[in-house]
Amino acid sequence: MTRPIIELKDLDVFYGPIQALKGVSLHINEGETVSLIGSNGAGKSTLLMSIFGQPRAAGGQILYQGVDITHKSSHYIASNGIAQSPEGRRVFPDMTVEENLLMGTIPIGDKHAKEDMQRMFELFPRLEERRNQRAMTMSGGEQQMLAIARALMSRPKLLLLDEPSLGLAPIVVKQIFATLRELAKTGMTIFLVEQNANHALKLSDRAYVMVNGEIRLTGTGKELLVNEEVRNAYLGGH
Amino acid sequence: MSSTTPKKIDVKKSLVEAILAGLIALIVFGPIVGVVLEGYSFNLESTRVAWIIAIVMAGRFALSLFLQTPRGLRILEGFESTGSGVHVLPPDYKSRLRWIIPLMIAIAVALPFFSNSYLLGVVILGLIYVLLGLGLNIVVGLAGLLDLGYVAFYAIGAYGLALGYQYLGLGFWTVLPLAAITAGLAGCILGFPVLRLHGDYLAIVTLGFGEIIRLILNNWLSLTGGPNGMPAPLPTFFGLEFGKRAKDGGVPFHEFFGIAYNPDVKYYFIYAVLFLVVLAVLYIKHRLVKMPVGRAWEALREDEIACRSMGLNHVLVKLSAFTIGASTAGLAGVFFATYQGFVNPTSFTFFESALILAIVVLGGMGSTIGVVIAAFVLTVAPELLRGFAEYRVLLFGILMVLMMIWRPRGLIRISRTGVTPRKGAIHYERTAP
Structure with a gap:
């Protein structure tokens, strides 16, 4: 450690x-x-x-x-x-929550996409409620959760x-x-x-x-x- | 709109609107229609004006009444709910327009049987612009890179056929893939220096690129014949030529099949090949949008900084958009050249770029079906309205202004089917909404 x-x-x-x-x-x-x-x-x-x-x-x-x-x-x-959640959230406004999360898998490919997405929904239950909603229509806090979840989708070590x-x-x-x-x-x-x-x-x-x-x-x-x-x-x- | 009392029809409001419309009609038509010059004096023609105003008022009254009925209200709402942004459909959504593709194919197959060569020519032109619109749609609509010099790639395709035929003896079929590759490479070469540019700056550089290509074609007399243009060959049918007599002692198409010579057969053939290419491009585009690269294009359009922070290789993403868009234009150029039988630089002016951009904007950025419709509207309508040829650009402008008022995001609302993870080994229950 x-x-x-x-x-x-x-x-x-x-x-x-x-x-x-x-x-x-x-x-x-x-x-x-x-x-x-x-x-x-x-x-x-x-x-x-x-x-x-x-x-x-x-x-x-x-x-x-x-x-x-x-x-x-x-x-x-x-x-x-290494994954990053950028300053000012920077989620993709015209994409749904699920699509935003999928974008996070780009560095590693989408072979774990389904189980990782499920993990994110457990970590941030609010995102599961809004999974088919466009990111633009969500509150700032929800967008921040989405940005963090998106970063986690690439299974980072850091x-x-x-x-x-x-x-x-x-x-x-x-x-x-x-x-x-x-x-x-x-x-x-x-x-x-x-x-x-x-x-x-x-x-x-x-x-x-x-x-x-x-x-x-x-x-x-x-x-x-x-x-x-x-x-x-x-x-x-x- | 007052959706709280949808049943009640306000006649007074309609009357006021009708009188206002009548007043405007009086101001507009009064001096034009009502006053007729005769030598140095003039006659007042009040009856004509009265008729026009009466028609305008009656029409406005009827329209106003109709718009207050439930059906009219729905239409009004349709105009208002242009909304903002992309409309995302659920991933398992089946389009109600599914029947449209077989229908289009049926119409396309039936068309040659009851059209003359003129109509066919118009449709070929329309299909060429569909190709151009689809290509530019990838660059502008999906990747969000404003390209004002798109016509350059179109010119590269067209001149590729003419030059290849002149100097290398290449035929239509050899040049078709080569032109796509060459135009794609040109797109790639243009893409490199503009990788760091955005918005207006990118537009200016691409505009310059388009003009450079046109000026080279215009001024390199020894190679391209300059303003005199160059001839372009016709396609062949498995080596059979469509001319009345084949060159180099070959057998022409009509003799081989033992049918009477018909000069239109070549256009039917070009039409058939072009239609298949358009279908192929439509399919490829449909697949690309669902692939990671398609999503990366859209992501780049929406937020470049976010893309970078996710480690998206934006060089590759931008270059792929430029390359694929450009190669589509190259294909269109080859068809244009072979259909015209002749190319010269005046076909590749900035106006052409603007027209293609208008197709993309009118059709709705990123919407495939919108681009197809807009391409036909903008190319077929001027042909059908030959009598108004002088007012073409005026009509164009009016159309644009009306669009910006009622349909700022394009004719067809941009909607796309949502993307879900691929079916993997692990399934989870979809929670009810």
């Missing part, structure tokens, strides 16, 4: 002349839930996307299960067990979640995090990028705090929850 599933070493990422990530190093062990918190523009989403090769890292290394994937194509990464609480009502956020906790218990490795530090830190085994493209702090979720600096910056000081 202590072998790192993914390891980032001194990662530099640029958008044109602007350096978004400055020598970021972190690692995630198998079965762990790790979160990355930070304010707007700190580079959290960039970090997540650069694991997927978009944008490409200019310097440093990304090791996935010991293999260097820094320069591998996105679909290679996707078909080898699940990357980009702000699953974005624009959702507190009660829905609670539901989503409850489901994530369930998911973590099944042994899934989750890397969570969040602004909602309170929820994220309570869920996580470990966490990193990112400021201006650099990792500022690191520790277990509990340590950071009581850390003075974190409390002032991200938890509203109370």
